[in-house]
Amino acid sequence: MGKIKEYLNSSKLELIYKEDKLDVVNYSEIILITTDKIILSKDSQNIIIKGIDLSLLKLLDNEVLIGGSIKSIEM
Numbered sequence: 001m002g003k004i005k006e007y008l009n010s011s012k013l014e015l016i017y018k019e020d021k022l023d024v025v026n027y028s029e030i031i032l033i034t035t036d037k038i039i040l041s042k043d044s045q046n047i048i049i050k051g052i053d054l055s056l057l058k059l060l061d062n063e064v065l066i067g068g069s070i071k072s073i074e075m
Contacts, residue, residue, distance in 0.1 A: 011026050012026060013025070013026050013027065013042045013043075013047075014026060015047070015073065017070070017073075020067070020069075020070070021057065021065055021066065021067050022049060022065070022066040022070055022073070023063065023064075023065050023066075024040055024047065024063065024064050024065075024066065025062065025063045026042065026062050026063075027040040027041065027042050027047065027062065027063075027064065028040075028041050028042045028043065029041045030064070031046065033054075033056065034054070035052070035053055035054055035055070035068075036050065036051065036052060036054065037049065037050050037051075037054070038054055038056075038066060040064070045075060046074075046075070047073065047074070047075055048072075048073070048074040048075075049066060049070060049072075049073050050070075050071050050072045050073075050074070051068050051069050051070040051071045051072070052068060052069040052071070053068040053069060054066060054067070054068035054069075054070070055067050055068055
């Protein structure tokens with residue numbers, strides 16, 4: 001049961017790239033959104049996603065799904 005609680009209550013940043021989409025879980029803040037760059041932050045660390053025609057496909061409290069042609073992810 002401990003592992004399940006840890007998974008459900010995790011605050012660890014997760015980046016999941018699947019089917020040309022990037023799912024970012026447990027980010028803190030959206031810094032910038034443009035069609036060629038999206039910057040998110042987590043604990044004063046920036047996550048910079050660069051690409052072409054980037055857009056937010058899903059936006060929740062601590063999760064965002066990014067679509068478009070993702071070229072790089074920098075941390």
